[in-house]
Amino acid sequence: MTVRERTAPRLLGAGLVCLDIINRDGKVQYYNGGSCGNVASGLSFLGWENAVLIGQYKDEAAKLLNCNLDGLGVKRIEVKHGSLATPRIIEEFINGPQKEHRFSLVCPRCGRELPRLSPLPEKSVCFLELDDFNVFYSDRASKGIALLRKLFKDKGAWTVYEPNSSRNVNSLVTHALDSHIVKFSAAKVSMAIADTIRNESTHGATVLIVRTMGAEGLVYSYRTRNNTMSQWKHLDVQPVPHFVDSCGAGDWCTAGMLYSLVHKYPNFTTYLTHQDVVASLQYGQALSAISCCFLGAQGLIYSDVNEEMEKKLLGDRARLFTNSLIPATPSDILSSDNCEFCLLER
Template sequence: MGTGFIALDIVEGKLNTFGAAGGSCGNVMAMLAWLGWTASPIGRLGADAAGEFVVSEYAKLGVDCRHIVRDENVATPIVIQRFGETAEGERTHRFSLSCPDCGGWLPRFRPMTISQAAPVLESSLAPKVFYLDRVTPASLRLARWAKDLGALVLFEPSSVGDEKPFQRAIDLCHVLKYSHDRLGHIPDLAAAQSPDLIVETLGEQGLRMRWRGSWSVLPAFKTDVFEDAAGSGDWCSAGLLHLVGARGADAFQASKRDNLERALKFGQALATLNCRFEGARGLMSFMDHQSVNKAFRELLETRVFAEVEHLERSSRSLPEDLCSLCKPQKKTRARNKKKAG
């Protein structure tokens, strides 16, 4: 189970613009479902077209959506992904929060309330893994609930925000994972004592991990085809959880360093393979498990992904009227402005 950022990604690719269920939490849950888990995101989406698009895609992927609240008072978050080139000619991406049709602000993350999370907190569920990427009163309550039931808790922040709740999340988690680009400037994260495992991703340089007080570095894999690095961190998280989370926190805490390194390498390999396709979860649209396994065998021998078998281009679509997706947000702002006046 997991809670945090769930959104509609709109990717402006080379050949077409397409939509995909996204957000860090949303991606990790979808990836775990693809890897064979029963994955249940807990979150708050709007009762709108974007929310319907996200939930429909999750249903096709086998994601359990019963704990996603469809709230008429909010709009589903939407993120636009655009591509460009660096000065060295390398392909890169950036995210936009404004509508390309009308220029208005797109809906942003709205946390679920504790009352909306109550059905989960009061249930008889007992997750083996719990993932969170946003610090809110509900996410902290859910993380505590899951940890008390023996779940392995992974916290993957993208920013700090209020320090006290942020520290509570660090104290709750077994695994703290963050990007050097986003949070590497905060030395206290690498020195945190509560997490059993700390993972700092380093982009093209790979990652480094701290286990039982000792740091080690895992270099990145390489690929001869590169389209998009979006979702790399999410794939790494999903790969780690897939190999070390199935038996919960106790088994994880008894892990040996070699097992953790193998799990992180598996996540790195998934991330590298996904870089060959557009979108945070492009791998899932163009490869089946058999072709992925074949690619992994090649990787073990050469450490480089070269020729990779993939399916015919999978159909990836987008709601016809993109601008209609941000209208609920505009209406809400208009009502608020009218009340203020």
């Protein structure tokens, strides 16, 4: 069966799929997180059929992570790499009028450093039997991810790269030029680097570059019919009806952008129209605005969305997938060998 024959688009994600530990006013909640995990989960919430490459995690956090993925119908493809401990990130809210949050990789209770994601090597993916996915998404760079990207490009699927930092500029630019869609935030990638990617992308695979700027909206450049990249164009941010938390807003923007674009173009296309680019980005911005009304990057998935809010932001576009999902919680009685906050074995 070819990609074009499928009724529901499919995405394969490789990158950070972790457990988000949200601490607000002493109340601790556990959601799935990581850009890869958020985008795959968000698109499943919208009706896609997705899968993520994930480590062979065997700890208490893995039970929550896997249960939440299963609830959304996100398939897990376990690969052997790195630690057996589930990556996790702590999001703590700072009391104040700005409703700010900060992220930590150290548990405030037991003082231990939290497990991190290990790079995906080639040997972990070369044996995979891959179905016909429409999109390959990655938020990290490694040899294994580069190999997967090549395989997906060869069969006409979209490839998306959302770098988590610009610490290694050469690697970022190389992976960006090898990807069809590149998206990043201004907080992580400077305009100078964005300009470099845009200027060099004429000779690369890239057809769309997006740089989000928080309250200032976003800028984008796309490949036109005459095979040149457009000048940077700007879109204003969409208003948030009731702001609670901006965590994961960029990932919802990605999910909405892909939802709109891939429904129009199930297979990779060598150029885009300005109308299609704007429509996809505005749908992404609408989802991003809705997500800010809820706590945590995936709070929207487990919350009742006000119908008036949904109609105001999404209009006649696809409605949110209604469900009665409940996020998984730790076992009622944790072993005394586990930290009651980060769930690490002591």
